[in-house]
Amino acid sequence: SQTIHQWPATLVQPVGSPLSLECTVEGTSNPNLYWYRQAAGRGLQLLFYSVGIGQISSEVPQNLSASRPQDRQFILSSKKLLLSDSGFYLCACGTGGGEQYFGPGTRLTVT
Amino acid sequence: GESVGLHLPTLSVQEGDNSIINCAYSNSASDYFIWYKQESGKGPQFIIDIRSNMDKRQGQRVTVLLNKTVKHLSLQIAATQPGDSAVYFCAENGSGGSNYKLTFGKGTLLTVNP
Numbered sequence A: 001s002q003t004i005h006q007w008p009a010t011l012v013q014p015v016g017s018p019l020s021l022e023c024t025v026e027g028t029s030n031p032n033l034y035w036y037r038q039a040a041g042r043g044l045q046l047l048f049y050s051v052g053i054g055q056i057s058s059e060v061p062q063n064l065s066a067s068r069p070q071d072r073q074f075i076l077s078s079k080k081l082l083l084s085d086s087g088f089y090l091c092a093c094g095t096g097g098g099e100q101y102f103g104p105g106t107r108l109t110v111t
Numbered sequence B: 001g002e003s004v005g006l007h008l009p010t011l012s013v014q015e016g017d018n019s020i021i022n023c024a025y026s027n028s029a030s031d032y033f034i035w036y037k038q039e040s041g042k043g044p045q046f047i048i049d050i051r052s053n054m055d056k057r058q059g060q061r062v063t064v065l066l067n068k069t070v071k072h073l074s075l076q077i078a079a080t081q082p083g084d085s086a087v088y089f090c091a092e093n094g095s096g097g098s099n100y101k102l103t104f105g106k107g108t109l110l111t112v113n114p
Helices: none
Strands: A003-007 A010-013 A019-026 A032-038 A044-052 A055-058 A064-070 A073-078 A087-094 A100-102 A106-110 B010-014 B019-024 B032-038 B045-051 B056-058 B062-067 B072-077 B086-092 B108-113
Touching: A003 A087, A010 A019, A019 A032, A019 A087, A019 A106, A032 A073, A032 A100, A044 A064, A044 A073, A055 A064, A073 A087, A100 B045, B010 B019, B019 B108, B032 B062, B032 B072, B045 B056, B045 B062, B045 B072, B072 B086
Parallel strands: A010 A106, B010 B108
Antiparallel strands: A003 A019, A019 A073, A032 A044, A032 A087, A044 A055, A064 A073, A087 A100, A087 A106, B019 B072, B032 B045, B032 B086, B056 B062, B062 B072, B086 B108
16 A cells, blocks of 8 residues: 655745645555645645646646656645745545545645 | 634534534536545545445445435444544545546534543
């Protein structure tokens, strides 16, 4: 079964600073990869998904971007963080069957 | 950890009772559904899934029921334990049945009283 790693676990960044969150997956090949954001007490908002290396689909216009440099690596980035970027960021891995499995998440606080 | 505040529907049960968490979905084209459990500060954990060619599926202490006529999904937890306290989300493969993306419900906070 797959294992999803995310780091860092917690991050505090000032407004206007850059961001790089990393997600790596073990135990599977050619997965679909996803980035979600979850605000406190809220549901999950899909930000990006990728069905293969270099293939990124954006769901929500914003100042975030995603990249997939390797089959099992997914990176979420920003050049300049906004206060509204604070939240709990979750990486997920899926197969063609539809199910998705989540990583432990990164808590981002923009100050 | 993650704060699950007042925006979520809540269900409070006594330890040992059965719990039923409900979810309504909107896309009649969805043919795959998942229940997730999310504990405070952690990522959602896959509990059980069901495809639209089934009405019921059972796991360990959990049962998912699907009523396609009224687009309703429920999760039943038998003999609820304090460790079951968490937020529970349902998800459907919306977008016309796409297997790439899931649409998540808002979640229900389950509190188990000892």
